[in-house]
Amino acid sequence: MVFTAVPSSLSPSPFGALFSTYDLDASYDEMFDPAGLARAHCQALFDELRIASNVDLSQRQMEADKAFLTQGITFTVYGDNQGTERIFPFDLVPRMITASEWSLLERGLTQRLTAINLFIKDVYHEGRILSEGIVPRELLYSCRHYRREMRGVHVHRDIYVSVAGTDLIRLEDGRFVVLEDNLRVPSGVSYMLANREVTKRVLPGLFDKHHVKPIAHYGQALLATLRALAPPSAGDPTFVVLTPGVGNSAYFEHAFLAREMGIALVEGRDLLVHDNIVYMRTTAGLKRVDVIYRRVDDDFLDPLAFRTDSHLGVAGLLNAYRAGNVSLANAIGTGLADDKALYAYIPAIIKFYLGEDAIIPNVETYLLSNPTHRQHVLDNLDTLVVKAVGESGGYGMLIGPHSTSVERESFRAKIQSDPRNFIAQPTLSLSRAPCFIEDRIEPRHVDLRPYVLYGDRVTIVPGGLTRVALRKGSLVVNSSQGGGSKDTWVLED
């Protein structure tokens, strides 16, 4: 018997009510091929789901939600003065990735991060790529996160980005492309780990039927990465995680990672700099700190160097860093390569430093500072996605097909007054994966954020955070805007 996922009022699904409203559209479906057949690697999951009852799944969903709540795996909602803690919505149907898909991603992400590190080193030193005209100088120097304080600063082993959280999406033909690189302080890895733990708890039977690559060693891998950064002078280095504090939306993750690694979680007020050496204040007196995995943005790191109104950072940290007495992960100034206009140059950057073509392509991107591109974009605002170059988290963007004419006119005016600040991309249909919504299985758009570590070598724990746009038809997966997440299984061959 062949399961047809395309619904028809004449022939209701033979597999019970769970899939009765599951439809296929032009976007790539993670579970079904266009003919409505389950993809080979999803067959076992599909077999399991079509005989499951919605009552049973609801029960498991509730168990999962409760597990998140009691463990305090929550985020704080900004702009809500109740200090409300919410759980990040979790969908219990795992997303599957095959071994061969993964190995391609692994090679592609390794290549990309290697090139980006070479690029950042280059632009803060001799700037070959600028002199050879591959990346325009005015573009680079106008990146919001370019830090002139980092010009000529030696970064130990030239490792600038040691943790990246690359956002990948899947096009209609099934190819993965990079949407964003997230080279500053990417978050979400704790959800990747927690999702796995909770899934194991509520769907234990499913793991017996699949060979899922483990991800639990992320903490060790991160610590090994930090170890690679330790200044040569540090004999037995001390590592810390620097958090903005309990009010930060990712605080749970900061504490989680510190515990996973067995290192101290510090706030700015726990640290001080004396004679260009960083210390933490302990009950046994001051203790020297050698490597800081900082989850505080550049702007807030050091009130003497950056924002003077910041209480989150440590006065004097930049000088201690420049003196080579402490290492930071990530380095200061890596955010320049997060600029969405600079993003368009990454394939050229890979070519320039490595002599290779990008293994994972970019999304086609129009630079609005280019007059030809600009005209094309202004003529097609209703079909394109326009993004502000320095924004993230799904803010500051226009999704053409879902926009009103008022919104389009407001973006038109913004683009014309400051074209460098915007880029445009075609409206992409993210792939869709089956999700348990209320009492049935429905497809929802997803992306994928693997976490790439760069220390002695590149390490990518097989998996990532699959974010889900839980609202029907929505393409926005950000947690701040109605997104959730699900466990991501990279299967063994």
Next chain:
Amino acid sequence: MLLSRVADSLYWIGRYLERAERMARLIDVRLDLGLDRRPSGWNFSRLYAVARIDPPASLPENPSALVDALMFDTSRRDSVMACVNLARDNARQVREEITSEMWEQLNALFLRLKEVRAGSSGSARPHYISRLVVDGVHLFDGVTDETMGHGEGWQFLQLGRFLERAGATAALVDLHFNEGQLLPASHTEWLGLLRSCAALEAYCRCYTADLRPERIAEFLLLNSEFPRSVRFAAARVESALRAIAVLTARGAGGRAERMAGRLHASLDYGQVDEILSEDPHVYLETIARHCSQIHAAVYQSYVMYPIESALPA
């Protein structure tokens, strides 16, 4: 070695949970014994005095209003719920230092209290709520002892818990012996005092059910075996401080440790007839003062010390 901020948070988790438990017990016992019932209705002014809380302009007029105020009103720092919230806030800030089981236990207590408060009949069940809190704190203490290494962090938790206990128990005894106070020395009041310290059964095993003020004072102040006596608490404060001094390589004989030793010794060698025949109020006040001096000394040595004194050589 601990971050000073972390030590501070652990210390306060211990204090706040001890406070929450004590308050929950106190409310339960006084309502259960009807200690504040008058022919004209309820008058909770004594309960406020016993709990060392400044009474509001208008006192609650029935048990359910009392529960709303002293259990659930988070706008005041001394309600049970506020103490649990503060303990949890501190725990959230040291999530990486405490075990997941400890966090989950404390978080579960918080969530259950929140649930009861949101429910319609929450404040009509003071005994149930009180048990919830007492059991929740006991479970937390048990999980702490069984899952957390008994290192410096654990010692700071103990320090907070027992320092709070020593001071609060001394104050409670003081109120019952202090002449001119509101409390009449009735049998039920003495019963209430013992039960507020979870001490009734232990007392009876020691002295039989014959409740005599000087024996009660002796038991709650000077007994060396009962975990809620002031002497027992002082011994634990001293041993925690001694352990902390060793673990932080501060060397023995620091200020906090010396003061705790002195407090402990005065209780070790105290005589109840002397205490009562002189001025018990002065004696008990001295204990409370020693407790706050120990608190200040701990801060000076481990939390708020001047940087110049602490740079490595």
